[in-house]
Amino acid sequence: MSYQVLARKWRPKSFATLVGQEHVVRALTHALDQNRLHHAYLFTGTRGVGKTTLARIMAKALNCEAGVSSTPCGVCSACTAIDTGRFVDYIELDAASNRGVDDMTQLLERATYAPTIGRYKVYVIDEVHQLSGHAFNAMLKTLEEPPEHVKFILATTDPQKIPVTVLSRCLQFNLKQMPLTHIVDHLSRVLEAEGVAFEPAALRHLAKGAAGSMRDALSLLDQAIAHGAGKVEDEGVRAMLGTVGDEHLFALLDGLVAQDVPAMIEVAKLMDARSLSFDGGLQELATLFHRIALIQFAPEALLDEAERSRLAPYAQALDAEYLQLAYQIAIHGRDELSLAPDDYAGFVMTLLRLHAFRPERAGATKVTARAAAPAPTRQSPPVRPPAAVSPAPTLATAAVPAPVAAAAAPVEEDWHALVADLPLTGMAKQLAQHCELSERTESAIRLRLSPVHKHLLGKPQQDKLQAELQTRYGRPLRLEIDVAEIATETPAARSRNAQRERQERAIASIEQDPFVRDVVDLFDASIDESTIKPV
Numbered sequence: 001m002s003y004q005v006l007a008r009k010w011r012p013k014s015f016a017t018l019v020g021q022e023h024v025v026r027a028l029t030h031a032l033d034q035n036r037l038h039h040a041y042l043f044t045g046t047r048g049v050g051k052t053t054l055a056r057i058m059a060k061a062l063n064c065e066a067g068v069s070s071t072p073c074g075v076c077s078a079c080t081a082i083d084t085g086r087f088v089d090y091i092e093l094d095a096a097s098n099r100g101v102d103d104m105t106q107l108l109e110r111a112t113y114a115p116t117i118g119r120y121k122v123y124v125i126d127e128v129h130q131l132s133g134h135a136f137n138a139m140l141k142t143l144e145e146p147p148e149h150v151k152f153i154l155a156t157t158d159p160q161k162i163p164v165t166v167l168s169r170c171l172q173f174n175l176k177q178m179p180l181t182h183i184v185d186h187l188s189r190v191l192e193a194e195g196v197a198f199e200p201a202a203l204r205h206l207a208k209g210a211a212g213s214m215r216d217a218l219s220l221l222d223q224a225i226a227h228g229a230g231k232v233e234d235e236g237v238r239a240m241l242g243t244v245g246d247e248h249l250f251a252l253l254d255g256l257v258a259q260d261v262p263a264m265i266e267v268a269k270l271m272d273a274r275s276l277s278f279d280g281g282l283q284e285l286a287t288l289f290h291r292i293a294l295i296q297f298a299p300e301a302l303l304d305e306a307e308r309s310r311l312a313p314y315a316q317a318l319d320a321e322y323l324q325l326a327y328q329i330a331i332h333g334r335d336e337l338s339l340a341p342d343d344y345a346g347f348v349m350t351l352l353r354l355h356a357f358r359p360e361r362a363g364a365t366k367v368t369a370r371a372a373a374p375a376p377t378r379q380s381p382p383v384r385p386p387a388a389v390s391p392a393p394t395l396a397t398a399a400v401p402a403p404v405a406a407a408a409a410p411v412e413e414d415w416h417a418l419v420a421d422l423p424l425t426g427m428a429k430q431l432a433q434h435c436e437l438s439e440r441t442e443s444a445i446r447l448r449l450s451p452v453h454k455h456l457l458g459k460p461q462q463d464k465l466q467a468e469l470q471t472r473y474g475r476p477l478r479l480e481i482d483v484a485e486i487a488t489e490t491p492a493a494r495s496r497n498a499q500r501e502r503q504e505r506a507i508a509s510i511e512q513d514p515f516v517r518d519v520v521d522l523f524d525a526s527i528d529e530s531t532i533k534p535v
Helices: 022-033 051-063 077-084 101-111 133-144 180-194 200-210 214-227 234-241 246-258 261-273 278-297 305-317 320-339 343-356 366-372 374-379 384-389 392-399 402-407 415-421 426-433 451-456 459-473 491-512 514-523
Strands: 040-044 090-094 121-126 150-156 171-174 435-440 444-449 478-483
Touching: 022 051, 022 171, 040 051, 051 077, 051 090, 051 121, 051 150, 090 101, 101 121, 101 133, 180 200, 180 214, 200 214, 200 234, 214 234, 246 261, 246 278, 246 305, 246 343, 261 278, 261 343, 278 305, 278 320, 278 343, 305 459, 320 343, 320 426, 415 426, 415 435, 415 491, 426 435, 426 451, 426 459, 426 491, 444 451, 459 478, 491 514
Parallel strands: 040 150, 040 171, 090 121, 121 150, 444 478
Antiparallel strands: 435 444
């Protein structure tokens, strides 16, 4: 007996065995069981998600000798004939090769005759969007009021090209792409039934390569079994697909987190030696950044517990803002590979860009620290002079009891100076700048945040602020933030006040300048204050 490919052998033959389209199955089974049957259905979705498979199951449900129901027997002559493509009242038409008005006219003329052996004539028009405009017009009347014995099932991967006059005459069902976990589970069941040994990691690569198509996944599985001589192993599948293994991707992430450029370049050399796809590597790296960002903001979106636990350390180590930038760098680096001298050079430059734009953290090398040292000098003068003249005892008196104030370090108790010195970025920096120091003990720091800014109270930024404070004081500290009205001036407010004062001085300087006053008087002009910037 000849070999039957897995995509055909394991094609679902009932609603119960269909994977990943529960929302469509539920609607169709209810319609069949309650005998609320429409005359025209439209199934939309990408390739390999089950459009024509659903059409065959519908045809069996309508023509099963046991009667119309959502559970056709699958063994009667009608069911077996439809499964094998020999049922005379089940007609599949490929609109790509039968797209003209004459083809449609012939089909509609045959539709008027009663079924030969079945209960209904079922016409399935695949890739219906490829019909010509005249062909669509020819079918409109019959599609709206077909004979009682006729059911139309239209399938397409591009519903935008179907005229609205056709869409309005059909019940439309949008089939989803298969989730990766569904594909992996289904491939596991297939291999267990086939008695083929496999490694779970290999199935994840196949599922990713299928890009949401179960048919593509089964075709790749056939190829993987042949490539592995009857086994489906992780290394063999990666070699077959030319994909970058997880060990390379996570080695790149480890190098990025540790700011270890030589380690990242070493990974690129290994990928080049094995002729792995640099384009695929950047695609997978962007996907990893996306998944890590999900961990930070919506961990429940990742259904795979193993994936969540593996990515969690990177979600803690990488700033949310930097992850957005890293994602952009990866996808733009992929676009620019064709412009690079070669793929290797383009890939390495993308890695260097990821490193160069990484915000500095405590523990960076001395060379990096020296290179970045002038930045605080340029930025801090507008803020720090007011902090020096601001009476620190006022803050301590308002928020800290006398015994605690006596134990505190007099310089570091100035919250404004402390915030300016902490190597914070993004939301964590904003959180610190909008808080005021309420109390500091040997084991805890209590801050107060205005209700207006309570949206800054995210766990990642609180954890980051707590970690930097612990590093600053050199011991474990508990961070407590109360949402209440601010009693004193926060660093953010002081910065705004200083900026406003500089702006007012700049405006006053311009307005009092003799030359400017002469020009205003001579030309009856006015000064646009929005264009004045302090220097």
